[in-house]
Amino acid sequence: MRKQKPVQESFVSMTELVLPNDTNTLNNLMGGRMMHLMDIAAAVSAQRHSNRIVVTASVDNVSFREGIRLGSVVTLEAKVTRAFSSSMEVHIDVWAEDIPSGTKVKSNEAFFTFVAVDQSGRPIDVPDALPETAVEQELYHGALRRRQLRLVLAGRLKPAEATELKALFDLV
Template structure:
């Protein structure tokens, strides 16, 4: 998922003392959609996509915090386009906000046709992870640093998108 004109290779993945960067958390995963993860229509099972999103988000959270992380929540999810049998699911995740012991991660999923290179957005969600110490108790995470304009723009974009998504869900339930 492209959040603007950035190249992840252009973002420096530095980690300052007590701070972690958005770029350091960046994670990309790919999954070839095989029959075991499809429904009777040859499309990705929602549960498989959610599982991949959870893994990709957890890796981003762990890269950022340098701690084991567990899933605390996954925000509202809409499957806006299918991933078809034989296509590649491309997942991108990065930390965009932190609490004392928690890390908020944006996960974008898109489908890629490996023969044509054509891509389409399939879903986005925001997940919260809690960092754990060696005893399994919540432990503080670094502050999020966005040293480049690209990182700051991604953080702001994710924050605004999450805010809008939560407002939409609240209105639906309202």
């Protein structure tokens, strides 16, 4: 049995101020800059979980729900939801805060997948993720479905072999 590590140990909170160089012509944070910040927060989370060098393997749908204005404070919260052999799924929530007005909104959310590698760049095993809270358990249980969907979409898993996905659609 592989070593287990509590999900909370991978938690990362990262805060940035949106400056003029980070914005588009509408004075909103550029999407590419947001994805850059998300990738950093998620990578640190995966490194904390695995104690290894990690590389980004995939990014699920990134939803841009709310524009983030110039001068806003952006807080990214990331943690590993589940670990497989060498890969880890990381969930990221992004919050935008307008301090003068006292408003804070969830602006983005995404799942990133990272692979832990050794010094030669070869995949290496990681500890299992141990979910402890109800939210952590919910994300943990959904991770296998999300993983199978990623693998099917990437052509690395046949749809007929995606047992968790089949169970979702099997109405019999």
